[in-house]
Amino acid sequence: MSDDGGSAEIRHDQARWSTNGTYEPLLSEKDSTEIAVDADTAGLPDELTRDSVELPNLSESELSRHYTRLSQQTYGITSGPYPLGSCTMKYNPTFTEDVAALPGAAVHPDRSEGSTQGTLELLYRLQGYLARIGGMDAVTLQPPAGAAGEFVGIRVAAAYHEHNGEGHRDEVIVPESAHGTNFATAALGGYDVVSLPSDEHGRVDLDALEAALSENTAALMLTNPNTLGLFERDIETIAEMVHDVGGLLYYDGANLNALLGRARPGDMGFDVMHYNVHKTFATPHGGGGPGAGPVGVVAELAPFLPAPRVREADAESAAEPQEADSPDPTTDSTGTTYELFDPEHTIGHVHGFQGNWLVLVKAFAYIARLGDEGLADASAKAVLNANYLGSQIDYEIPYGPFHHEFVASAGEQDAADVAKRMLDYGVHPPTTKWPEIVSQALMTEPTEVETKSTLDQLAAAFNAVAEEDDATIEAAPNRTTAKRIDQTSAARNPRLSWQALDADDE
Ligand SMILES: *Cc1c(COP(=O)(O)O)cnc(C)c1O
Secondary structure, eight states: OOOOHHHHHHHHHHTTBOTTSOBOOOHHHHOOEEEEOOOOOTTSOGGGOOSEEEEOOOOHHHHHHHHHHHHHTSOOTTTSOOOBTTTOOOOOOTHHHHHHTSGGGOOOTTSOSTTOHHHHHHHHHHHHHHHHHHTOSEEEOOOSSHHHHHHHHHHHHHHHHHHTTOTTOOEEEEETTSOHHHHHHHHHTTOEEEEEOBOTTSSBOHHHHHHHOSTTEEEEEEOSSOTTSOOOTTHHHHHHHHHHTTOEEEEEGGGGGGTTTTOOHHHHTOOEEEOOHHHHTOOOOOTTOOOOOOEEEOGGGGGGSOSOEEEEOOHHHHHSOOOOSSSSOOOOTTOOOEEEEOOTTOOOOSSSTTSSHHHHHHHHHHHHHHHHHHHHHHHHHHHHHHHHHHHHOSSBOOSOSOSSOEEEEOTTSOHHHHHHHHHHTTSOOOEESOSTTSTTEEEEOOOTTOOHHHHHHHHHHHHHHHTSOHHHHHHOOSSSSSOOOOHHHHHHSOOOSOOOOOGGGO
């Protein structure tokens, strides 16, 4: 990690060069044409107007090839297997895109309730699907990502404690092996973070939990199966211990893919959870979103959820004439009317309107298409695939039995080098160096969408790299457009406008 801005910028720019010497120029490098501006600028100050603008003047075929070449320089779920543990990088079936592209899905968010009954019904039914899948009583669809859902969940927990005159609770307990967002959420929510060690089997250490719990505990955040893919067998005891001191149990839903249709966080004693719609429910993932991180809660917490939510209008209000933008308001087949409402003690708005609507449409389409049986089948195959892959690789897997993912150890090798070398074998590597409880961690989650032959291809890549010497893996990757990018510096010191590189910089 280097804070040396200058050289980091150059490295960042070099990422556009491929190792085999091909470079895909920017559109503005391919062509720059002065195009006269023909606009009425009357009344605008002179310094804000111009007569011409330089733009690339290219044909549609040139544009199409440019973007196709760029897409070929990246690796996505449509390129090959993507076993990035914890992230659940599963293939997004295109029928969900077809549903999101239906003309009826293009709704202006300011339209009235009366003219958007179909939209509200979809949201209402999705709230219900998610509540049922998670064993929760009420759901908000607003948060735009898992991490945002965590924040909302912890704010809801805080509002609940505050409302009960227990605002003194100032600690959130987070297992050492948790996702970084859990620690960040607790801290951002204004809590002191109490870190919880794992026992020798990789699960919650009950003695350590006992010691951490007190009348200051606001919540314990857990994922189950945990980040090692292990089911917390003592979850009912854990829930009891947390509830006994008046704390709440938070479920990080990122690993819900292991439980879908089989076990429900609500039944295990969790009080509040988020769902990573872009992980579990096959909506596109990565590249910065958009995603969705709905939050489900038990009945006691429902009055604190963000506003607005959707409900069936009661008979009284349904009888009142609806304000309508269009003379033909869409109603559902049963004639039920839906309305937005603010929960009684709401923590307020956390996103514009209803959240990332089209992402929610895709999640709805996915759940509706799979149904109960399909969801249970997805989790069965996710677990089967992880266990088959785990049985085929030569790297040691210290903890088990695991479910939808496992954490292997790269042993004497550096996990980051292993990951870079796997790219040369044409597959995406696993998540590396996390959780830290496994040294040189290779956190691997194949998901249910891969076939046996793809899993065999993945295993072959793991096993080929396992045999290689340090010099070979340290030199990798050799076949990708970009080699090793200094991502930290690129993120901290981004170049937000294009400047041609000087010959000296290359
Ligand atoms: C992905 C993930 C998150 C955060 O979810 P985002 O949707 O990426 O914000 C939280 N916890 C775990 C365990 C995760 O894998």
